[in-house]
Amino acid sequence: MARPLSISQKILLGVVPVLLISITASVLLHNYFQEQDMVRQAQNSVETYAMIIRESLVSMMVKNYEVDESFLQRIQTLKEIDSLRIILNVLHLRADLVTEEREQRLELKRLAYGAPDSVDRQVIASGEPSFRRSGDHFRATVPFKATKVCQQCHQVPLDYPIGAADIHVSLSNISRSIEDNWTRSFTIFVLFLMIALGVGTYSFRSIVAHPVETLLKETRRISSGDMTHGVHVPERPDELGVLAGAFEEMRRSLAETLKELAEKNNTLEGSLKALREAQNELIRSERMSIIGQMASSIIHDFKNPMMIALSHADILKNRANLTPEQQTFSHDAIVRSVQRMSDMTRDLLDFSRGNVALKMEEVQVGTLVDDVREGVTLNLEKHKVDFEVKGEYHGAVRVDIEHFRRALINIINNAQEAMPKGGRLTMEVSKRNGFAEFKLTDTGVGIPDEIRDRIFEPFLTHGKSQGTGLGLAITKRIIDAHKGRIEVDSKVGVGTTFSVLIPL
Secondary structure: OOOOOOHHHHHHHHHHHHHHHHHHHHHHHHHHHHHHHHHHHHHHHHHHHHHHHHHHHHHHHHHHOOOOHHHHHHHHOOOOEEEEEEEEOOOOEOHHHOOHHHHHHHHHHHHHHOOOOHHHHHHHHHOOOEEEEEOOEEEEEEEEEOOOOHHHOEOOOOOOEEEEEEEEEEOHHHHHHHHHHHHHHHHHHHHHHHHHHHHHHHHHHHHHHHHHHHHHHHHHHHHOOOOOOOOOOOOOOOHHHHHHHHHHHHHHHHHHHHHHHHHHHHHHHHHHHHHHHHHHHHHHHHHHHHHHHHHHHHHHHHHHHHHHHHHHHHHHHOHHHOOHHHHHHHHHHHHHHHHHHHHHHHHHHHHHHOOOOOOOEEEEHHHHHHHHHHHHHHHHHHOOEEEEEEEOOOOEEEEOHHHHHHHHHHHHHHHHHOOOOOEEEEEEEEEEOOEEEEEEEEOOOOOOHHHHOOOOOOOOOOOOOOOOOOHHHHHHHHHHHOOOEEEEEEEOOOEEEEEEEEEO
């Protein structure tokens, strides 16, 4: 993985290209304008030469009526001029000056100077100068316009192009000067660029990079949890100085906060330790309370059927004095007591296991109801409770027969205990929205509002004279295992209705 660039490298990559482009553009523009200026100077020089030549030629014509050829030759020997050619336009001498000799001499001059080319003809026709550059060669064609002096010898109007000077000038010296200037400019540019980069890099390192690296180092140290070292950045009035001061203030504040938190944490740990000890003690007390409550309930519930069984066992011990009916009664009492203790033991085992293993089978409702009636008739008759069964549904249900029978019997036993002076218990079987509904309604004391929401909790024995308080808790667990539900409607002093719904 590539190493990330430092802030110095990022700024260098951002500034140097801009600096290079700016300086390069400045040098290029400077040399370009300098070259243009040199060309303009060459043009001005050529125009000056043309004017001097023109005035000299005019002066010669006025004084001697003839051009001194040696003058033109001397002009051409100037090192700035490569060649000089005079072009004459069509001229007519004044009538009083016309002689055969002058006419021949003028014609010979015209022929000697040579025929004009296209550039010459254009300049003579327009009367405007032409300046052309081709590499190191510069050509200037400057027209001679007629003045009043010219009219002394020739029949021409004012400003009439009487000829032109075609001057060719070499720009090699100018080009060499420009090249030398380019070289000097580039050398100076590179030299000052290196100096600027060196000074800039050193200044940036000392002014910006070093303080930033110090702050970064301190940030990493703080992030590792070390708050003992301060931010060692020299005091300075700029933004980095303000940032370093703020950072140091933040470090001190954070260190103080961490110190306070550590002290509070020690206090909190002590409080938590004491709280855990108190919680453990409370849990132990609660467990002991539950064990004691459960043991007391079990002992109380088992004591009554055990005493009944023992008393009837003593009676049967002296059965010689008993009638057969008395012997049968005592025998049945012992069997019922043992069966009740067996049922309570089974309730405790089922509750301790935490789950209900069902063995589902299909049974007719009538058969199931008859089995439940047979298991509760003797107990209900003993406590003067009339038991009535009504039925609108006589089909079949799929249940675990033994578990479902116990669930209904638990509800019936609770109903019997809610009617200590006797009463009426009705079981009605019907079909409701895809469920078989077993509705058990008693005429007992009802369930108080304060415990109505808790009647399916274990060990709830409110208003009961016997039992472990597990009957309804186990009943709810059995109904839930059948994917059914149990509903309760009770009114104090009127009675209670339990509705058990089993899916068909």
